[in-house]
Amino acid sequence: MGYKNKGSWDAHAYDEVSRLVQYRWGRQVLGWRKWLGNEIVMDAGCGSGMLTKELARKVPRGKVYAVDIDSNMIRQARDSLQFFDNVEIVQSSFTDIELPKKLDVIFSNSALHWVGDHRKAFQNFWEMLKPTNSSTEGNVLIRKKSKVSSNTSTPSHSSSSQLLIQCGGFGNLQQNITLLERIAYLDQFKEYFVDWKQPWYFAKPDDTNKLLKELGYVNTTVCSNSDRVNLPNRDTYSKFMKTVVMKSYLERLSIDDHGDLLKALFLEMFLDEIEKSSNRSKVGWFLDFVRLNIVAHRS
Numbered sequence: 001m002g003y004k005n006k007g008s009w010d011a012h013a014y015d016e017v018s019r020l021v022q023y024r025w026g027r028q029v030l031g032w033r034k035w036l037g038n039e040i041v042m043d044a045g046c047g048s049g050m051l052t053k054e055l056a057r058k059v060p061r062g063k064v065y066a067v068d069i070d071s072n073m074i075r076q077a078r079d080s081l082q083f084f085d086n087v088e089i090v091q092s093s094f095t096d097i098e099l100p101k102k103l104d105v106i107f108s109n110s111a112l113h114w115v116g117d118h119r120k121a122f123q124n125f126w127e128m129l130k131p132t133n134s135s136t137e138g139n140v141l142i143r144k145k146s147k148v149s150s151n152t153s154t155p156s157h158s159s160s161s162q163l164l165i166q167c168g169g170f171g172n173l174q175q176n177i178t179l180l181e182r183i184a185y186l187d188q189f190k191e192y193f194v195d196w197k198q199p200w201y202f203a204k205p206d207d208t209n210k211l212l213k214e215l216g217y218v219n220t221t222v223c224s225n226s227d228r229v230n231l232p233n234r235d236t237y238s239k240f241m242k243t244v245v246m247k248s249y250l251e252r253l254s255i256d257d258h259g260d261l262l263k264a265l266f267l268e269m270f271l272d273e274i275e276k277s278s279n280r281s282k283v284g285w286f287l288d289f290v291r292l293n294i295v296a297h298r299s
Contacts, residue, residue, distance in 0.1 A: 008251065010243055011076035015048035017240040018110075021229050025291065026051040026109035029166045030058065032295060038062045039104040042128065044094040045111025049077030055107060056084045063101070069093045095121045102130040104161045112167035113200045113292075118208070122163075122215055129161040129298040160218070160297035169224040169292030170204040173245060176274075176287065180249055183269055189262070192252045199248040203292060217296035227289045234271060237285035242267055
C-alpha cells in the first residue's frame with residue numbers, strides 16, 4: 001500500500017481495521033468473476049495478505065503473486081500466507097514489477113489510488129497480461145452501476161485476460177480530506193506542510209475508461225459508486241483514520257522531537273471537528289467513500 005515510504009505502514013493495525021472496510025470491498029470484487037481454479041493472478045498491492053488468502057482458495061490449481069512495496073506489509077503477508085503453497089510473495093512496486101509468468105487476472109483492491117501515474121500502471125498491467133489466444137475464459141459481472149463509462153453493453157464471457165480493480169474514485173472522502181487540508185495549514189502545523197502534495201489520485205470513470213481504450217483494452221466497464229461505511233465508535237473511527245487516511249499527514253509531523261505531541265493534537269482536532277460538525281452521537285461515525293470499479297480485457 002505505501003508506495004513511497006518503505007516500511008511506513010502499521011501492517012498489524014491495517015490488518016485489523018481493513019477487516020471492517022476494505023475486506024468487504026475486495027470480496028465483492030472477487031465475485032465479479034467466475035473463477036475456474038487454474039488462473040495465474042497478481043494481487044497488486046496485497047497489503048497484509050487478507051484478500052490474497054481468498055484469491056489463493058479460488059485458484060487451487062493456479063498461482064497468486066502477492067505484490068506490495070511496503071516491508072511491513074510484506075512481513076505481515078508472509079506470516080498470514082505461510083501455509084498457502086500456491087502463493088508467491090514479492091516486494092515491489094506493481095508499476096515496475098516483472099514476473100516470470102504472464103497473468104490471466106490482475107486483481108487490485110484499495111491500492112491503485114496510491115499511484116499517481118495511472119497510465120504507467122495500466123501500461124505495465126497490459127504487458128503482464130496473457131495475449132488473447134492463451135488466456136483463461138472467465139465471466140465478469142459488476143452489479144453496482146452508477147456513473148458508468150463503458151464501451152460494451154454488459155460484461156460477458158471473454159477469452160481475454162482481464163483487470164479486476166477497485167480503488168478510491170473522484171470525490172472519495174471529500175469531507176474528511178477538506179477538513180484535513182484545513183487543519184494542516186493552521187499556524188501550529190503549516191510549517192510541516194510546505195510543498196505538501198496529497199498522496200492519492202482519485203480518478204473519474206470517464207478519464208479511466210478513455211485511458212484504458214487508448215492503451216488497447218477492450219470490453220471495458222468503469223463505474224463509480226458511493227458507499228457510506230458506519231464504524232461503531234470514536235475509537236474505531238480514529239484507528240481507521242490514523243492508520244489509513246491520515247497516515248501521510250501524520251508522517252509529516254514526525255520529523256522532530258515534538259512529533260508525537262503534534263500528531264496527537266492533529267488527530268484530536270480532526271476528531272473533535274468531525275464530531276461537532278456532524279453530531280456523531282446521533283448519526284454515528286461514518287465515512288463517505290466513492291469506489292472506482294474497473295473491469296477491462298486485453299485484446
